[in-house]
Amino acid sequence: MGTKMHGLMFLICLSFLANLSFAEGKLSERIPLPKQLEGELPWFALTAKDGENSYYGVMNKDKIKSVAQQKNSKRVVFAFFATWCLPCREGIARISGNAAELEKSGVLIILINVGEADYAKSSKFVSTYIKDEWLLGFDKFNNIPEKLGLSKKGDAQMPLPKTLLLDQDLKPLLLIGDEGDDFPQLLKE
Numbered sequence: 490m491g492t493k494m495h496g497l498m499f500l501i502c503l504s505f506l507a508n509l510s511f512a513e514g515k516l517s518e519r520i521p522l523p524k525q526l527e528g529e530l531p532w533f534a535l536t537a538k539d540g541e542n543s544y545y546g547v548m549n550k551d552k553i554k555s556v557a558q559q560k561n562s563k564r565v566v567f568a569f570f571a572t573w574c575l576p577c578r579e580g581i582a583r584i585s586g587n588a589a590e591l592e593k594s595g596v597l598i599i600l601i602n603v604g605e606a607d608y609a610k611s612s613k614f615v616s617t618y619i620k621d622e623w624l625l626g627f628d629k630f631n632n633i634p635e636k637l638g639l640s641k642k643g644d645a646q647m648p649l650p651k652t653l654l655l656d657q658d659l660k661p662l663l664l665i666g667d668e669g670d671d672f673p674q675l676l677k678e
Contacts, residue, residue, distance in 0.1 A: 514670035519663060523638025526653075526661040531636050535601060535626035538612075547629065550659050553599065556624070557657050563595035564662075566676055567653040569603050569639070572614040574649045576667065581615065584673045588623075594677040595657075601626040603634055604646050639664075652676075 525531055530550050537548045548556075557565050568584060570577035584591065584598060591598065600623060602611045608627060615625060634640035634647035654663040654676055665672065 517669040517672045518666035520666050522661055522664055525638030530659045533633050533636050534629055536629045537624045537626040554659050557597050560597055561595060562597035562657055565597045565655040568600050569651045570600060571604055571649060572610055576650045580650050580668045587673050596676050599624045599626055603628050
């Protein structure tokens with residue numbers, strides 16, 4: 490074989506090995522917790538409703554903690570989304586597809602729309618995904634991403650997708666950016 494053929498074979502093998510490593514799956518992007526999320530969660534309020542529209546009102550962290558305790562939740566998930574965000578749609582669909590398993594594991598799901606005030610549009614967006622026990626929240630004062638350190642003051646929009654995993658006392662455990670093949674299973678850990 491000539492040198493060119495050896496080079497071509499080498500490139501083919503290298504390409505195969507590169508593709509093999511991607512075939513194993515991509516892990517979710519774990520983002521270091523911002524300083525605002527170290528320790529106790531800062532105060533926030535959101536307007537929320539459940540999938541059956543039986544609850545509608547303002548929720549703060551104390552109310553969410555109370556709901557988590559009532560449902561014996563071990564974990565609480567804030568899944569931030571916007572209707573224009575395609576990766577958010579995929580993440581919500583993955584959570585929805587694993588909803589029964591997550592619920593059995595004690596995971597309370599709260600979808601939080603950021604940057605949009607159109608409740609009807611957001612509700613329609615998640616109506617195919619939302620489960621009766623999930624809460625759909627809206628950033629009532631348009632400041633949750635900034636308060637939690639997920640965006641800077643004056644930023645027009647929060648970079649999405651973002652999922653925040655908390656324990657039952659709402660202590661931040663993990664911040665996830667782009668979801669990988671281990672999502673949403675890592676929400677149970």
